[in-house]
Amino acid sequence: MVSEIGIVIIEYLKWFKGVIFLFIDIFYWIVFGPFKGKFSRRQSIFQQMVFVGLRSIIIVVFVDIFTGIVLAMQTAYQLQKMGAVLYVASLVAISLCRELSPVLTALVVAGRAGSAISAELGTMKVTEQIEALETMAINPTRFLVVPRFLALLLMLPALTILGNLAGILGGYLVGTGSLHINPDLYMQTTFKYLELKDIYTGLIKSFAFGMIIALIGCYEGLNTRGGAEGVGKATTRSVVISFILIILVDCIITAIFYFSKI
Amino acid sequence: MSVKECKAESIISLRNVSKFFQGKTVIDDVNLDIYCGETFVIMGCSGSGKSTLLRLMTGAIRPDKGSVALKGRDIAKISSEELDEVRKTFGMTFQYSALLDSLNVEENIALPLREHTQLAEEIIKIIIKMKLSLVGLRGYEEYYPSQISGGMRKRVGLARAIALDPEIVFYDEPTSGLDPVVGGVIDKLIKDLSVKLMITSVVVTHDMHSVFEIADRISMIHKGKVVEVGTPEDIRNSKNEYIRQFINGSPSGPIDFFREDIGMEDVLDL
Ligand SMILES: Nc1ncnc2c1ncn2[C@@H]1O[C@H](COP(=O)(O)OP(=O)(O)OP(=O)(O)O)[C@@H](O)[C@H]1O
Ligand SMILES: [Mg+2]
Numbered sequence: 001m002v003s004e005i006g007i008v009i010i011e012y013l014k015w016f017k018g019v020i021f022l023f024i025d026i027f028y029w030i031v032f033g034p035f036k037g038k039f040s041r042r043q044s045i046f047q048q049m050v051f052v053g054l055r056s057i058i059i060v061v062f063v064d065i066f067t068g069i070v071l072a073m074q075t076a077y078q079l080q081k082m083g084a085v086l087y088v089a090s091l092v093a094i095s096l097c098r099e100l101s102p103v104l105t106a107l108v109v110a111g112r113a114g115s116a117i118s119a120e121l122g123t124m125k126v127t128e129q130i131e132a133l134e135t136m137a138i139n140p141t142r143f144l145v146v147p148r149f150l151a152l153l154l155m156l157p158a159l160t161i162l163g164n165l166a167g168i169l170g171g172y173l174v175g176t177g178s179l180h181i182n183p184d185l186y187m188q189t190t191f192k193y194l195e196l197k198d199i200y201t202g203l204i205k206s207f208a209f210g211m212i213i214a215l216i217g218c219y220e221g222l223n224t225r226g227g228a229e230g231v232g233k234a235t236t237r238s239v240v241i242s243f244i245l246i247i248l249v250d251c252i253i254t255a256i257f258y259f260s261k262i
Numbered sequence: 263m264s265v266k267e268c269k270a271e272s273i274i275s276l277r278n279v280s281k282f283f284q285g286k287t288v289i290d291d292v293n294l295d296i297y298c299g300e301t302f303v304i305m306g307c308s309g310s311g312k313s314t315l316l317r318l319m320t321g322a323i324r325p326d327k328g329s330v331a332l333k334g335r336d337i338a339k340i341s342s343e344e345l346d347e348v349r350k351t352f353g354m355t356f357q358y359s360a361l362l363d364s365l366n367v368e369e370n371i372a373l374p375l376r377e378h379t380q381l382a383e384e385i386i387k388i389i390i391k392m393k394l395s396l397v398g399l400r401g402y403e404e405y406y407p408s409q410i411s412g413g414m415r416k417r418v419g420l421a422r423a424i425a426l427d428p429e430i431v432f433y434d435e436p437t438s439g440l441d442p443v444v445g446g447v448i449d450k451l452i453k454d455l456s457v458k459l460m461i462t463s464v465v466v467t468h469d470m471h472s473v474f475e476i477a478d479r480i481s482m483i484h485k486g487k488v489v490e491v492g493t494p495e496d497i498r499n500s501k502n503e504y505i506r507q508f509i510n511g512s513p514s515g516p517i518d519f520f521r522e523d524i525g526m527e528d529v530l531d532l
Contacts, residue, residue: 120364123363124362124363127358127360127363128356128357128358128360129360129361129362129363131317131322131356131360132354132356132360132361132362133362134322134349135320135322135349135352135354136349136354136373136374136377137346137347137349137350137377137378138373138374138377139346143377
């Protein structure tokens with residue numbers, strides 16, 4: 001029993017070590033790669049940005065509009081009792097920008113792009129394509145991981161901003177349509193209480209989430225074992241682990257902001 | 263480099279190399295020397311460890327015991343940058359081609375050229391055309407690996423392997439799955455490359471026809487051990503029971519197809 005727990009712990013530590021090493025390796029190639037004349041090709045970063053970014057727009061907008069709508073209705077239910085329905089506008093905007101939009105966007109992208117990354121890299125691993133790259137003296141981290149990492153790092157905050165806007169639009173629909181708040185007043189109230197720091201704390205979170213999704217997706221993909229079944233397992237693992245880490249890191253970052261009064 | 267000068271040095275040498283996978287001995291105390299400019303054939307049954315031996319030679323995996331030296335340098339002792347420098351002088355074809363799915367034929371062959379040279383795009387295009395015509399696939403530049411047959415993929419893999427005009431080419435079953443005519447063309451190509459360009463070739467195959475066609479020296483491995491190394495003449499006249507059985511392809515002999523622990527009788531009993 002004790003030895004079994006020991007084995008599990010060792011497995012976790014090994015996994016953690018592997019992820020950290022990949023993280024260091026990515027930074028090595030981003031920072032020092034250009035000095036060696038070894039850029040990750042701009043074209044492949046662009047391709048990945050299109051893949052993780054553009055193709056996720058619709059689903060992100062969809063999720064955040066409806067979240068905005070639900071949030072507006074739920075807060076209206078509370079605020080009506082106090083006769084403060086107008087504040088729906090600022091409540092929706094602040095909770096979206098600080099919390100819901102970064103997290104929900106990250107979860108959507110983890111489910112969509114993170115899983116696709118680990119499926120693709122996993123397939124490349126089990127069909128010896130990764131080994132072929134290494135044999136050709138092409139470093140897989142530089143060639144495959146860095147473009148995906150940079151693409152997610154840039155696109156997730158962009159998608160989050162889009163999600164903020166979509167969520168505010170959702171709240172606006174409820175506020176003006178069903179609560180009969182004057183449209184101009186709604187927008188004024190939204191921006192009166194929404195501060196710049198509410199937006200950038202959300203964006204800081206989404207940078208962190210972007211790194212998590214890329215790192216876990218790539219790590220699980222590159223460490224896939226055993227054929228098509230292994231690819232399936234790696235994909236599932238990458239989504240589950242990304243979800244857990246996103247929630248965990250969200251909690252940690254929120255706590256840091258809370259206690260440092262940002 | 264003249265032929266004689268070249269032959270004297272061992273370009274790849276394996277000393278007491280063993281490799282274990284999950285406690286199973288896959289390569290068992292192998293000693294081999296491959297000399298510059300020769301075509302060295304490794305033959306053996308399915309699962310005998312041929313691909314693993316190639317992967318040890320290219321540094322894709324490290325030996326658990328013993329040492330592998332490429333051009334006189336132990337791969338366990340050199341840095342990954344130095345290993346990459348050595349690898350740029352290699353070409354390798356894989357048993358299942360291992361082309362990048364996301365790139366088309368042209369981009370696959372261009373990959374080592376774009377990564378490791380500063381050649382202009384027009385020159386790269388010309389090189390691709392040359393290499394593709396060597397393997398008889400001109401006109402397939404725009405196809406993706408999923409759109410061409412397994413044999414064609416294999417030939418694209420070969421074109422990719424020789425894109426950088428390597429000094430050593432490793433071939434993992436280059437003719438298996440090809441029709442006899444194309445197989446013959448590939449055999450001739452391997453031979454031409456080694457004779458005309460002095461490329462050292464290491465070929466894994468169990469195609470007996472091509473073995474005697476291309477080999478300067480042949481080694482037979484069985485269950486991770488080297489059974490014998492010799493010239494095609496030596497092998498043809500060998501008294502070794504394993505080699506006799508392998509060459510003749512007879513089902514009975516020292517190479518037991520059925521696992522010892524599960525006798526044929528047990529299977530039939532069910
Ligand atoms: N990564 C690995 N993990 C576990 N076992 C492995 C691994 N690679 C190879 N083996 C085992 O090593 C043995 C030799 O494999 P190898 O691929 O070298 O055979 P081979 O001689 O190339 O066979 P074939 O002619 O069918 O390609 C097999 O029994 C295989 O199960
Ligand atoms: Mg093999």
